[in-house]
Amino acid sequence: GQNIDQPTEMTATEGAIVQINCTYQTSGFNGLFWYQQHAGEAPTFLSYNVLDGLEEKGRFSSFLSRSKGYSYLLLKELQMKDSASYLCAVEGYGGSQGNLIFGKGTKLSVKP
Amino acid sequence: SQTIHQWPATLVQPVGSPLSLECTVEGTSNPNLYWYRQAAGRGLQLLFYSVGIGQISSEVPQNLSASRPQDRQFILSSKKLLLSDSGFYLCAWTSGYEQYFGPGTRLTVT
Numbered sequence: 001g002q003n004i005d006q007p008t009e010m011t012a013t014e015g016a017i018v019q020i021n022c023t024y025q026t027s028g029f030n031g032l033f034w035y036q037q038h039a040g041e042a043p044t045f046l047s048y049n050v051l052d053g054l055e056e057k058g059r060f061s062s063f064l065s066r067s068k069g070y071s072y073l074l075l076k077e078l079q080m081k082d083s084a085s086y087l088c089a090v091e092g093y094g095g096s097q098g099n100l101i102f103g104k105g106t107k108l109s110v111k112p
Numbered sequence: 113s114q115t116i117h118q119w120p121a122t123l124v125q126p127v128g129s130p131l132s133l134e135c136t137v138e139g140t141s142n143p144n145l146y147w148y149r150q151a152a153g154r155g156l157q158l159l160f161y162s163v164g165i166g167q168i169s170s171e172v173p174q175n176l177s178a179s180r181p182q183d184r185q186f187i188l189s190s191k192k193l194l195l196s197d198s199g200f201y202l203c204a205w206t207s208g209y210e211q212y213f214g215p216g217t218r219l220t221v222t
Contacts, residue, residue, distance in 0.1 A: 004155070031209060042202055042213040043156070050209075087156065091209075099146075099171070100211060102156040 002026045004103035006088050011109045012078055020073045020106045022088035030091040033100060034062050034073045037085045046073070046086075075108075083110045114139035118203050118214040125221055131176075131190040133217050135203030138184065143205040145186040147178055148213075151199040162186060193221045 003025045012018040024032070031050040035043035049055055049064035049071060061074040073086055085105040092101060115138045125131060137143050147159045158171045160178035168178050175194050179187045186203055198221045203214040 033211070040218075042216045045210050045212065048209050089156075099158055099161060100156075101158075104153070104155040 002090075002092065002101050004088055004090060004101055006086075006103040006106045008104070009107045009109070011111060012075075014078055014080060014110055014112050016078050017074065017076050018078060018108065020075070020086050020088075020108065022071045022073070022103060024069050024071070024088070024090045024101075024103075026090045026092040026101055028092045029066060032062075032064055032071050033089040033091070034060075034071075035087040035089065037087055037105065039084070043087055078110050080110050080112070083108060114205075114207065114212070116203060116205060116212060116214040118201075118217050120217060121215065122218045123220070125193050125219065127195055127221055128192050131188070131193050131197070131219070133188040133201055133203075133219075135186040135188075135214055136184055137186075137205050140184070140205070140207070142183060143207075145180065146204040146206075146211070147186065147188050148202040148204060149199045150202065156202065160188070195221050197221050 006022045033048050034046040036046050037043040047062035049062050052064055052066055054061055054063045059076045064071045085107045087105045088103040089100040117136045144163050146161045148156045149159055150156045160168055160170055162168050162180045165180055176190050201217045204211050
């Protein structure tokens with residue numbers, strides 16, 4: 001079966017660092033994505049990992065270990081506007097390119 | 113630049129009524145297009161995808177159907193809505209490995 005797990009909720013303090021974990025079991029692997037979704041809005045693309053290692057993009061970094069079926073999203077210097085849901089998604093094999101399997105998302109609350 | 117439009121933004125429909133949601137993409141040709149649904153407490157679920165005009169693939173059996181009458185138009189339909197069809201419907205397209213989402217339609221079936 002296909003399964004993507006991530007924590008339901010997390011809370012962190014403004015200015016701090018938070019790590020959101022994601023584990024996956026899918027039939028094949030073509031890449032792992034992180035999206036940010038503010039309440040009532042569409043998801044926006046944050047990062048893409050297809051090889052093992054860390055990808056850094058400003059305050060956000062994403063890590064992937066394919067052998068462990070594991071990824072994390074690291075958010076540094078948290079700001080209040082980072083309060084949102086963070087979605088982990090995997091592109092598996094089969095079907096068309098871009099068919100993503102999404103986790104249920106992690107709701108992050110940033111407090112002052 | 114590419115943009116994706118969806119309408120309506122919100123919709124309240126009674127059980128048993130028909131549905132038509134429209135998605136159009138600008139600034140690109142022959143995009144792969146996707147319909148997702150996000151129900152309360154659940155992750156985004158892929159419903160349909162299309163690689164070209166008239167080509168529709170369904171990921172899950174359901175009460176909905178999709179059509180692609182033009183290259184940059186993707187339509188989600190139902191003949192008779194169920195309560196379980198309520199949710200946030202998102203259209204998306206891919207550019208390389210990035211998937212871009214439209215603003216979504218929030219459907220409430222009463």
